[in-house]
Amino acid sequence: xxxxxxxxxxKPHPITGVYSGKLGxxxxxxxxxxxxxxxxxxxxxxxxxxxxxxxxxxxxxADTHLSWKIGGINTLVLIIxxxxxxxxxxxxxxxxxxxxxxxxxxxxxxxxxxxxxKLAFEYIPKFQHGLLPSTNxxxxxxxxxxxxxxxxxxxxxxxxxxxxxxxxxLWHKDPEYFxxxxxxxxxxxxxxxxxxxxxxxxxxxx
Amino acid sequence: MAGAHADISKHKRAYYAVFAALAxxxxxxxxxxxxxxxxxxxxxxxxxIAAFKASLVAAIFMHLKWEKAPxxxxxxxxxxxFFIALLALPVLTNSDNPPQVQHTMWDVRAGAAPAAHTSx
Numbered sequence: 001x002x003x004x005x006x007x008x009x010x011k012p013h014p015i016t017g018v019y020s021g022k023l024g025x026x027x028x029x030x031x032x033x034x035x036x037x038x039x040x041x042x043x044x045x046x047x048x049x050x051x052x053x054x055x056x057x058x059x060x061x062a063d064t065h066l067s068w069k070i071g072g073i074n075t076l077v078l079i080i081x082x083x084x085x086x087x088x089x090x091x092x093x094x095x096x097x098x099x100x101x102x103x104x105x106x107x108x109x110x111x112x113x114x115x116x117x118k119l120a121f122e123y124i125p126k127f128q129h130g131l132l133p134s135t136n137x138x139x140x141x142x143x144x145x146x147x148x149x150x151x152x153x154x155x156x157x158x159x160x161x162x163x164x165x166x167x168x169x170l171w172h173k174d175p176e177y178f179x180x181x182x183x184x185x186x187x188x189x190x191x192x193x194x195x196x197x198x199x200x201x202x203x204x205x206x
Numbered sequence: 207m208a209g210a211h212a213d214i215s216k217h218k219r220a221y222y223a224v225f226a227a228l229a230x231x232x233x234x235x236x237x238x239x240x241x242x243x244x245x246x247x248x249x250x251x252x253x254x255i256a257a258f259k260a261s262l263v264a265a266i267f268m269h270l271k272w273e274k275a276p277x278x279x280x281x282x283x284x285x286x287x288f289f290i291a292l293l294a295l296p297v298l299t300n301s302d303n304p305p306q307v308q309h310t311m312w313d314v315r316a317g318a319a320p321a322a323h324t325s326x
Contacts, residue, residue, distance in 0.1 A: 201239070
């Protein structure tokens, strides 16, 4: 049986200078910057355009009921997960499959922690208190932006879980290719962390 | 291969250093937000810290510090230009309004005088 082999998964492409997966993930991240950038732009427009008083005024922190403590804990969770992700790649690069896999498992656990905290301590209580995307412009932006970010975390969970279990067989066939795929996963994962670094002050502190 | 291992060990020290910096800066972000400088001042400080944190993540975790491929830098440069254009859109949508409306729109949160004029 002949198997189609993707070119340039390990060795750099002669024209781009990198293995093709890496350029691909960077182009994808560039499109992600546009996606989140449009939403941040909307936030700026709606906030500065809000009237000073009345029902359409921008809500104060007392009105949004968002806890910087919960947001701060989730910020630290994502930062630690970025470290474990990059350590997973570093261990694989040094041929330590078992250690790399443990770091990958830690990243997965932290990603799931982020989602659980977000749902159990933020989204669900907000919904129970009747604070919905339809409540005001702030909550429309809050749920859209953190929701889209949360979906990205969920996407990361799926990809990391794949490489942790069924996808890990690739290591035994082609360790360099596997390590490169983990590097691409990491690039995506750090970007998700990077978006949160901006979302945290914008939503919880300003 | 031994050289690559030494490089990765150096990288690992950088990863831990960046982790410490990100954790400290998160605490700093929260701490400075407890003070009220001015509306613009608080936004500027928070975004400056966030931008610095983001650049640490991009440079070290995302390996841009060691990235030499022009293809990736081109993609990032073009992305940067379009991102600036995107953030400039709110300003552009406001720029053809009469001056007093612009003033109202941008200074309304500070309770600027022209807002009171237009509302009465």
